[in-house]
Amino acid sequence: MSVTEENPSYDLxxxxxxxxxxxxxxxxxxxxxxxAVLERAPREDRGGQSRYTEAYLRMKSHTEVTDDFEAMLAENGAPPYLDPDLAGEVARGPTGRAGHARGVALLDPEVVGTFADEAGPSIAWLTRLGVRFDFLPTQFLTKSQPRLLPVGGGAALVEALATRAETLGVTFHYETTGERLLQDDLGRVTGIVARTEEGLRRFHGPVVLAAGGFEGNGEMLTRYLGPRSVYLRPVCKGANYNRGEGIRMALDIGAAASGDFGSYHAEPVDPRSGVAEPSVFIFPYGILVNRDGQRFCDEAPGTVDAWYERVTRRIFEQPEGVAWVVLDARHRRIPNYRLGIRTDKPPIVGETIAELAGAIGLSATALEATVDAYNAACTEGAWKPLELDGLATKGLHPPKSNWATPLTEAPFHAYPIVSSNVFTFGGVKVDSTARVLDASDRPIPGLYAAGETVGMYWGNYTGATSVLKGLVFGRLAGADAARRRSNA
Incomplete structure (x- = not known):
């Protein structure tokens, strides 16, 4: 099929x-x-999950990432049980880059270094496009690291970038879904076959895959995360457009897999709510119970920003993937406590623990016994809700390490919590210019990836790096593709 108006050619x-x-x-x-930009969604929904996020950025200033940025990415960028005897060998790999373990690529230190180095210039670039950034209040009542935010959240980023793209003459093709990459006889990616309302259409040119993860693909979620993935809910409606085609297309032509395909970024949300990201981060100040009315984890092992994902994963493990946080009236004396409750649904309220149990459908006997055991294990000390206070239970399993105060003040409140799937961890491997690599760490000519299509995390998310990853590696991909066009 020749290059025509029906099968146009682009530089990218x-x-x-x-x-x-x-x-x-x-x-x-x-x-x-x-x-050209190909977008599955209609124009009014463009932006995917980016539109709905607050877009936290792990930066200590407008020009510098946090001090632990590279260390935390490295810690969360490899399988947790990598054999120490093999670690050096797989980390080196056949080309000197970070190699592979269990058939999945490890995170390359050069990529991490580039990520850190290019964060500041990316923020400066966006500032020139009219985006404003500031250290605004977050939903975390306690936190270990600062978060820089775009004023207006992810929607402000999407609109600023899309407006600039339109001004520069970028062509947008909405309700258009990529299906298959095109290659020449030497393996160079020369375009993509996409599905439109009229049928299949070819778009010629080098390709950047930036179509997110597979949060909206039930088959892939079941295949990689398992049958319990039915208890996960997307964090926002933008996730429904992310169905994994970008990852699949790249793997189909030999791209190296990267990141933890069996995991995802977990966030605690209220299942009653239909709004985007109805998060419930108040749980460290109460107890978490499952359908049996039993506690199952330490609710407050550290600051909520550093631990909420791991606690949410424990919630996901419970029967039907649900738990309730039980609080007494004390939590309403925490300064700005409503920042930690983003759901639009009211709390379930009871004047007694037994009444609360009935309201949420739990055994009153079981919940009363759980609360009594917890209250008896609480010790005396100064309650400091906005810092780690070390106020811990004694002789209780599982323990509670901070903010352990008896639940005795009526009225009692409860919120249901399930794990949302903010984004999946599995994706493809890229180099420091966002070129997609094959299983031998060689760039696949003409193919780039950015955002959640790039796999970077194992087991635990490095907070406030996702949006930044998309901005940095998207910018690097576009710049490299344009540079290679100019040098051709």
Whole structure:
């Protein structure tokens, strides 16, 4: 099939219209490239999950990432039980880059270093596009690291980037889904086959895959996360557009898999709510109980920003993937406590623990016994809700390490909590210019990836790096593609 208006040719074809894809499109177009963006959603829903996030950025200033940035990415960038005797060998790999373990690529230190180095320049670039950044209040009542935020959240990023792209003449193809990559006889990616309302259409040119993870694909979730994935809910409606085609297309032509395909970024949300990200971060100040009315984890092992994901994973393990946080009236004396409750649904209220149990459908006998045992294990000490106070239970299993105060003040409140799937961890491996690598760590010519299509995390998410990853590697992909066009 020849290149025609029905099968147009571009200097770069970007799949996905979140902050990663838009960053790639704008960076390439600013260097004079002719760019197309393919977006599954209609125009009014463009931006995917990026539109709904507050877009926390793990930065201590407008120019510098946090001091632990690279260390935490490295810690969360490898399988937890990698054989120490093999670690050096797989970390080196056949080309000198970070290698592979269990058939999945390890995170390359050079990629991590580039990520850290390019964060500041990416924020400066966005500032020039009109985005404002500030250290605004977050939903974390206690936190270990600062978070820089775009004023207006992810929606502000999407609109600024999309507006700039339109000004530069980027062509947007909405309700268009990438299906298959095109390659020449030497393996170079030369375009993509996409499905539109009229049928299949070819778009010719190098490709950036920035279509997110597979949060909206039930088959892939079951295949990789297992049958219990039915108890996960997307964190926002934008996730329903992320169905894993970008990852699948790259793997189909030999891209290296990277990141933990069996895991995802977990966030505690209220299952009653239909709003985007109805998070419930107040749980460290009460107890978490399952359908049997039993506690099952330490609710407050550390600051909530550093531990909420691990606690949420324990909630996901419970029967039907649900738990309730039980609080007494004391929690309403925490300064700005409502910041930790983003659900639009009211708490379930009872004047007694037995009444609360009945309201949430638990055994009153079981819940009363759990609360009595917890109250008896609480010790005296100063309650300091906005810092780690070490006020811990004694002789209780599982323990509670901070903010352990008796639940005695009526009225008692409860919120149901389930694990949301913010984004999946499995994706493809890239180098420091966002080129997709094959299983031998060689770049696949003409193919880039950015955002959650790139696998970077194992087991635990490095908080406030996801949006930044999309911005940085999207920008790098677009700039590299434009540079190679200019040098051709």
């Amino acid at each position: 074809v970007v799949v996905g219209c979140g902050v990663a894809g838009l960053s790639a499109a704008v960076a390439a177009a600013e260097d004079g490239a002719r760019v």
